[in-house]
Amino acid sequence: MAVALLCVALPALWLSPANAAAPKPEARQQVGQAAAQVLTWTADNSMTAYKDTPTTAVAGPATIVFENSMATGSTFGMTHTLTFDTSTPGYNHDVNVNIIASPYDADGGRHEVQVNLTPGKYRFFCAIPGHQMVGELVVTPGGPTDTTAPQVSANVSGEKDADGNYVGSATVTVSATDTESGVDRVEYALDSGAFTTYSAPVSVNQVGSHTVQYRATDKAGNVSAVASVSFKVVAPPAKDTTAPQVSAQVSGDKDANGNYVGSATVTISASDSESGVDTVEYSLDSQPFALYSKALTVDQPGAHRVSYRATDKAGNTSAVASVTFTVVVPPAKDTTAPQVSAQVSGDKDASGNYVGSATVTVSATDTESGVDKVEYALDGAAFTTYSAPVAVNKTGSHTVQYRATDKAGNTSAVASVTFTVVAPPAKDTTAPQVSAQVSGDKDADGNYVGSATVTISATDTESGVDTIEYSLDGQPFGLYSAPVAVKQPGAHTVSYRATDKAGNASDVASVSFKVAAPEQKDTTPPLVSAQVSGDKDADGNYVGSATVTVSASDSESGVDRVEYALDGGAFTTYSAPVSVNTAGSHTVQYRATDKAGNVSPVGSVTFKVVAPPAKDTTAPQVSAQVSGDKDTNGNYVGSATVTISASDSESGVDKVEYSLDSQPFAVYSKALTVDQPGAHRVSYRATDKAGNTSAVASVTFTVVVPPAKDTTAPQVSANVSGTKDADGNYVGSATVTISASDTESGVDKVEYALDGAAFAAYSAPVSVNKTGSHTVQYRATDKAGNTSPVGSVTFKVVAPEQKDTTAPQVSAQLGGSMDWAWNYVGSATLTISATDAESGVATVEYSLDGQPFALYSKPVAVGQPGAHTVSYRATDKAGNTSNVGTAKFTVVAAPGSDCTKPGKGKGCKDA
Template sequence: MFRPLAAATTAALIMLGLTALPASASPEAALPEAAAPRPAKPAPNAPQVAAAAQTLTWTADDRIDAYASAPTTATPGETTIVFENSEATGNTTFMTHTLTFDTSTPGYNHDVPVNITANPLDANGGRWEQTVNLTPGKYLFHCTVPGHSTMKGELIVSAGGDDTTPPTVTARITGEQNADGAYLGSATATLEATDAGSGVGTVEYQLDGGAWTAYTAPVTVNTVGDHMLHYRATDNAGNTSPEGMESFTVVEDGGGEDTTPPEVGAEITGERDAEGRFLGTATITVTATDVGSGVELVEYEIDDTGFKPYTAPVQVTAVGDHAVQYRATDAAGNASETGSTPFSIVEGGGGEDTTPPEVTAEVTGEQDGDGNYVDAAVVTVSATDAGSGVDSVEYKLDSGEWTAYSAPVTVNAPGDHVLAYRATDVAGNTSPEGSESFSVVEQDTTAPTASATVVGEQDPDGNFLGSAVVTVTAEDEGSGVDTIEYSLDGGEWTVYTAAVQVREPGEHTFAYRASDLAGNVSEEGSESFTVVADPDQDVTPPSVSAMVTGNQDSGWNYLDNATVTLTALDLDSGVALVEYKLDDGDWAEYTAPLQVGAGEHTVWYRATDNAGNTSVEQSGSFRVIEVSTDQCPDSDTRDTVWIGSENTYVPNKDTGDGCTISDLIAQDDDYPTHTAFVRHVRQVTNGLVTEGLLTSTQRDIIVRAATRSDVGISSAAV
């Protein structure tokens, strides 16, 4: 059974398979052996050496989803890599991070062995340097600590040349959020674009379907409701990035639920007589708006016939007195009051509608110099009727039958064509037939062009060490590329979907071809290369450790639940997979700390690196017992957490032993200073985030409220 590291009333940290530390041990000694700084790195007092041509700096903080800062571009040559993960960069929880350059993912450079582990409590205070030689291309960097998989990015090293690569552009939405992730009062969108070639020329954004606008500074959105931000960037060579998109919601400041129903109204239009009665036809249009959660449903009812969903204007032609009722419901379930508008219809205009509809057609598509449509032509028919309204639209292609028109007609058969069209209104009037003549020329007969490149680390003889990565590209200016295929060493043709990594030592021939949408197939191309064994190939498995945390009694039993956290490190190829098995269960991938309930438990764990090396299976046992005693009989049971006179609007949850979050914050206790109170609040809320009782956003809200409070100030003054 594991032995505890702390008293029963505090969270205990247990290293599975490791010896417990004495109470006098320094925090630095608590780091797992595999996470200790590598001695090869220079000590703080090492002799000064000549500076490299450029210095690139990465920083990390308390986040586990992204580096605090990271470069995106560089130039080739000698470079000083700096990785700092310290209190100065915002790491206040003493969390370990790594800066690791990927050495296996196809499409990236694999010639820089950067794998730096840093912690604010290590020998260098979390700041390490390494000198490397960067080569043109792309490097993928990431953090290998389990649970930190989204801490990654790309470093583009450019040696110049014609720029054909569009910029990389990203968006970041920030602001105070509620428990549902909605932004309180406003959200700020920040766009960042980089281009390793000619440089970024312009950055643009489009908010909620509006016009594209030049981005010059972060955009603040304070309109309540759902929003969608599109963004793109163009470099100085004219290359434009694919559009990116971020969606988010802004609610009223304070984070309360939407309790305001939509606003709804109706407009009735049509030709009228002198007394305001509609002649022959009345058209009803219902509109609804909601600045909170948004309109979910609009309904209408005519003359007590039952409510129906409203989707488009409604025409009423029955002579007599009528009334339309209408209502709307928003996404939060708030329903408007029912509105009602009366109207009357009389026989129209002293006679029936005798005017046929007006109907037109438009032909679109790519055309050659003679006006012929290349591969296909699209015919769109439109009809209007100011009287009784359009009833039907029909078309006839060449010598075919009349057919009901419901959507644009695509004609892709080569030759001359005539498309006739007509429309009929509700009163039975049919328009004269119209027609459009056009020609479609022969379809694409030109095959695509395909090419392949082979990359990887090579020896002086040009052989690829360990593996070679083959990338195939194809272009077609006609109908477009349909499929790319490849055959390795005379094997079957296989559809190409991503870069192919060849690891088998020996001589290889990689054949490839491409087909376009018109069925034209390119000539077969091929690349020949040799793969040899890499003398520096990673044969060392990762190191893996486990930690159990939770409240314990005097018998070292965990009370109510325990949290198992696994950590793995690999200084060569990097960690690919961490697995665990709890009790008699199956092996499963580890992605987040495990919450374990009452009972006798054994957890098994192992890790595998990107080179396929798997660590020896390890295990540890512990016991969790249920606790029924209410630890806080005089509990603060308010619905939300209050700090002084400030309501944080964070739900005041029961933490599992009868104590609420407010009880643990204990703002009524005596604190020697205000700083001591804020530090206590930070420690408590960090633990609640680890236990899943608070989100990181909720923790930050509570800590900020504690900072603004006056708890501990009067004591310090005395």
């Protein structure tokens, strides 16, 4: 069907500004993917017709291209509008498009929008200044037929042994995709059985070799080719009854006394050659055991003990072991720059020049705060971060400058090394010869007992061997520098290769062997300790008698016997706590022997027993205190807590009793909480160990109902401030300010965490001056215990740049509707743009017709008819100001009009 174009002459015209933007997102019909068909409307300089207009289309996704550009012949600069009708009966109304295009807009007059067309007719308007054309687009059903079978694959998962067999069972997961009609069904067949519908992963636990065939069918009936996957299931090994091996290593900076300065890091390692390690746990300073997932940093000054244990997947738990260490406060601030040096290495000729390449290795040390970064500059280039030796292979003379900065911000003086690189002789194309030898003690089965040592040798008769690398059990290749000792029990494979100085690498070779665990002998004596208990007087002496309890443990062969000696007597077997009731000073020595015959060092405890005092006839002193939140009437809100205290300077307090609201007396063991609303009386008394009971005393108070419970977490936000560069990075430092509010119970605390560290209390804005990307997480908790979700802000800090002495670049662009004499009709809009590649633009200013300069913040519209001159300038953040530019133009009055039809601009009306 041919499109009908109705040309209507209009007495007045209105043009969108020359820099009109593309249609807003809400004016576009969005679809999920790029459309296959493209419908193009193209304008040139004709006042009565469009160069290209579509008349038919196929239902489905489509790209609408509306172009009014210099490239299509629109040289007059007129503004055009494409609008789809969404109200006239008899047409489809599901595409809402309204595009304004000008050769001078931000897109050069070419605009695209994705739509989804449905069968039927669409009516559209093409508005040209002074004219309007109306057309129809006929959409027919359509779409390609799916003739492509689905894509289908299978994956086998489960625990594997060293031979790649699945232990106990294997799970087969089949996946299928079809990008056209979609997958209808997936089928599988196990070990030549009949095909059956696949609905969930298939578990195969029958021991033996298996093959799973699979296929998929799409909704168009296309069936994929049958594929298959083969595997083997083996019976699981015998039950694991051996606990894991576990050890701990303490690291950190030490002082001369062996104490850790500032902090100590405890790294726990565990291995289990049977079922494998399941969990590792640790306890810091006798706190409850917690799950270990990464190295533990301890920065609290003082002596510490970290206990640790491991459990394997069979449930076996190792004996608890521990490490002890002391953390001390770090010394005073570091004001000394690091020591830094450089070494040039490589093959030299007879003149001392480096053949082919030279490698510069920079080393830095700092005995106080430690090295933070090392930088280098090659041949006068800018300094860059040094992370690995620098290879220089360009022939000629070179100079490398270098410097180091410590963690306190002190930077060393710049030093340099100079050398010459010359071209290498003829290229070596032959790879090195490489071999490996395994050595160690073997058992009767040929396994290495305890450990095996792999020695790798390489030779190269031309350029010489450069590097030897090896990989243990499939790990990434690493540099070989000395024989490799392998101690982990089990089967191992070491792969190896060598590279010569000409870059030729040998083929990868490998050697396989097995390491068996040695039997370990117990050479450690038991741990033994003693505890003295009994009633003490004010001087710490035991009144009447003392009881000595001896405890021993041995985590290897076990405790065989414990012995003790009283006051220098002979050692005798300890079987129960020893009671000493003779008045005087006493010493009890003790020791323990394990089942391997190891005897602990002799320990001892010294104490004094005194005769009991005369009979106590005085009752205890007793008092009570009521605490809690009070209202303005002195009543306790929600609950009141009664704390009873008693003392007896002779025999001591035996028990304290209380009665709530005249109920029977009960033994008092902890503070009493009363939350029942109303008036209350708590009576109380105390009895000493001699049976004396105090007179009954009491306290009275009233509990009232609390207001509604606060269940709403605080509101919390963070703001990053500082000086930014043109990329939005913070120059030198950034300050993070966190704000929290809670209208109910009130904010209790605010916390933050910098770059994944532990959360810490927030008390003031946080300044971050280390260069790099950073993330600050934050949260707040109110007085009712509600904690907000964790929020975060991410930003980047960059080093400050050198001072900017260059003024900004500034330009101006005029836009608006023009008549045939190039005057602006109705108004002209001046858009000023400024850039500064160094410190960034600070301000842009303009002056209209000689008036004082004013701050420019958005495009300036000039509607006063007549000739105009606009002067403009820009200043950057370093204070540099550009030269003044000017733009001259003329504005003429626009005729009055009204526009109501779709696609017409405001200012046009029908003839």
